[in-house]
Amino acid sequence: MISSFVFRRFFSLALLATVFVAAKSSAQSLGSDKNTLPEIGVVASEALTLDKEILIGDAIMRQMRGQAPIIGDPVINEYIQDLGNRLVLQADNTKFPFQFFVINNNAMNAFAFYGGHVGVHTGIITAADNESELASVLAHEVTHVTQRHLARRALSQQRSSPLALASMFGSILLAMANPEAGIAALSTSQAMSAQMGIDYTRSNEQEADRIGIDILYAAGFDPKATASFFGKMAEQYRMSSRPPERLLTHPLTEKRIADARIRMDGYPNVRLAPSKSFHLAKARIQARYQFKPDYALEYFIAVNDSGSYLIKEAAQYGLAVALFENEKYEEAKTINDALMQGDNENLFYLDLATDIDIALGKPQDAIAMLERVLKQKPRNSVVVLNLANALVSSKQYTRSIEILRDYLLVHPQDEIAYQILTDAYKGEKQYMGMHRSKAELLALYGAYPNAVDELQHAYNFTGDNHLEKQRIRARIQQFRDEQEKLKQMQ
Template structure:
């Protein structure tokens, strides 16, 4: 799907880590040393309960949705969430669902914060040579969450209220993303003097390394990838005058690299074939988000001509994306049809096929393809949002609205869905629905006063529908309660 939401801030450079419950160490099957790990879950909960962590994490995530360059691309979002979930399944005592997302930033960095939110820069994905390397970074961040490092930090700063902590962390993230606006936010929240208190300690990193590698192995990935990615970051450091962003908050000493390599000897060798989905995701990020269209085309033409690729399908897919971006839709379709013929259920190819058909002014063909897919995947975000966008292109506003309203019942935090829904209502001249969907989108950004304003506008279009008036008044009260709950926390 070519249409996507993305905020305008340049990117993040500061990692924020958070944690929830303790995870055991190396699996018993390869020699457990779990009894040597600190039992920190109960201690950390004295400072912040799980409910408080979730509230703070939700507040920060709403702030980031509105001001950070999150890539709201359904196929990439599904990929990183699925990969993260495979790792979370191997962690112990997790009390809430994790949310993984991609930041449009070429720096090699990743971060996590309260409530199981894990962000990874696109630069991590495009720098990784294998899915195991990417998974090693996510496993490290998952471990920071499950070990509750931020909660433990909060325990040592009892004088700070949860809301002050949320304000501080949110401001630090924004300062890293947008220096001018972020520094103003830092000064407002009195966070400058506390910025360094969230940097990783050596013990934090040792825990995350040890337990993260265990999670990585138990999830079926190559544990050696952690050491190889450490080496990659260290090499980048040697070639630059300033350390890579990840090394500023994840200190990478020679001892850490040596420890990771020596730990590898405790694991059986894991040989994995290249992951097609990983290489497709990497190609999509490079061709659509990291490279300019002209350079993307030049790059992928050279890659394909020289055979300089690990996975041919990913190289062809990257070239098809680049061709489409350069208004060569027919050529892009020829390549993508070849890929679809060999792998007709691959959502990367189906997503691109939709964009190509719309560009070729053949939306009805796209609808026929997607309606077949939705029969088997009725709640899949890639299929639903592509179909909704295609309906919208065809000016079938009622179908768009019906599809998205049903989808949002199970995916209530999908920004792109609300954006498409608002556009459909506007095109249909249904201004009540337009203002209501805008209100929900603003609420996802934490902009509660603006969301309430939109609902009040929607109220003016209800006419004599007293039931709808009551619904809107109830929703306004819910938003006021949410805002008040944060203010008084």
């Protein structure tokens, strides 16, 4: 596993609050008659342009990276992005390149925000019994984005105080990633009475349900999964204390469940074989993120012994991951090697095999395996990142730098890649490159002043290389321009 980057809290939630105030203020000059809204698909474009929505979404995502426990796991990221893309392909009005990501939180929650960003908690993935149930949640969130519900909500909030929105935004953002902390923050806020644009109206929810089910079916999933997953969520809330309604980004009512079940009658029965990738992802999350190592080991031993699984390989994989987390590397290798014999290019198995080889002090074995797969999948993020990490472990820094620089041309916002690249430059004692890579990583968290500082350190290592001096000066100016764009939105 490539570990998540550990970072400081570089800048305040207030920055994102001002961004949201800008979105709110842009709607204040418009009329208040909701019946004057344009057709679905271009609705609220006069309240918030697509360009501004992308800018706001990018700023929020940078803040989320610095505030929320986003899982920096290339295998999970690859899986959730692929699943989301299958749904986006069936959606209309896709104005943005969607980005799907996973929050390490056991609560059953998911959310979408400006610019095509969709976050899903690990609790959703582990609560789902099948891939269609998980896909039903993502389809719902995709619809919120394509129908521009946030922009429409901003339009309806013209009478709210911008200061109230600013004071509330930090708590709302925190609540999306950590409901308990968000509730505590909101309970002390004078802005509790203000309705923030992250909640959706009842009509928004009905629309997202209706269109989301259509997307789900068109993408080849079982549309009945929507109603079945609603039932799971309702049961969970019955068995536990329910958060305040205003904090539920998608209020779940009995009527919504009933409407979804009625809607199911219009679709044919869809019978699907269990998804191996879904069950592997679920097992990985349980063994590596949800359970403590000792409990994970007990759990997967029991699952394998009892045969209580749909996909045998997923149960064995979960056990292998649990063994690895308990530092039983040889036992983990025995199981994972057996799995790879039947599927030697499976990304879940390749990632674990790399972890095991590095832990056993045999990164060369991982490199040989991954170089072979790279020929077949030269652009795959799991293969590239694991190979780069193994190369750093074997002190082959130059090769790691080479493949990461090529990879980042296509994936310029991959913080894991910048983390490994920083280590590679440091190992190679290329301090200019190390500081430049750090700067790019900091910029991904919106910490532009800190990023500029790193570039200024890099400048001190340029020597007589005038081309590099020019490049660094230009990048410093770009960071300052990005920071200025955010200030101008206030």
